[in-house]
Amino acid sequence: MDKKEKTKEIKKKLVDTGNQGRKIPNIIIRGKNFGKAVSRHIKNGCEFVEIDEYEVRIEVCNDCEMRNGRICTHPQCGCYLEEKAWWSSESCPLNKW
Numbered sequence: 674m675d676k677k678e679k680t681k682e683i684k685k686k687l688v689d690t691g692n693q694g695r696k697i698p699n700i701i702i703r704g705k706n707f708g709k710a711v712s713r714h715i716k717n718g719c720e721f722v723e724i725d726e727y728e729v730r731i732e733v734c735n736d737c738e739m740r741n742g743r744i745c746t747h748p749q750c751g752c753y754l755e756e757k758a759w760w761s762s763e764s765c766p767l768n769k770w
Contacts, residue, residue, distance in 0.1 A: 676724055679724050680724070680727070683724075683727060683728045683731050695738075695739065695740075695741045695746040696741075696746060697741055697744050697746050697751060698746065698747075698748055698750070698751035702748065702751060703751035703752075706749060706750055706751050706752065707751075707752065710752065710757065710760065710762075710763055713760075713762040713763065714760045714762045714763070716762070717760075717761060717762035720760075720761040720762070721759045721760065721761060722758070722759060722760075722761045727758055727759055729770065730758035730765075730770045731754070731755065731758055733765070733769045733770050734754045734758065734765075737765075737767070737769065739766075739767065740754065743755060745757070745765075745766070747766040747767065749766045750766045758770075
């Protein structure tokens with residue numbers, strides 16, 4: 674299986690269920706957090722994690738109490754997990770990965 678196919682399989686594991694009652698940070702906070710993440714990603718040379726690490730990160734996110742569907746509801750995050758988990762410059766705001 675090539676990387677693209679493996680990625681699709683891993684993303685399927687990030688189920689749309691989760692703590693649906695958790696409030697997602699507002700768009701301004703999410704935009705600010707995303708801007709900081711992009712800056713770190715660029716400073717890191719736009720490097721990505723290996724597919725195995727990505728899979729572990731997604732599995733951790735699936736079991737997290739801060740997840741609402743595909744979004745992290747932590748006030749310092751608000752990211753789409755399937756994208757954030759790829760960036761080697763990024764980490765979980767709860768230090769789970």
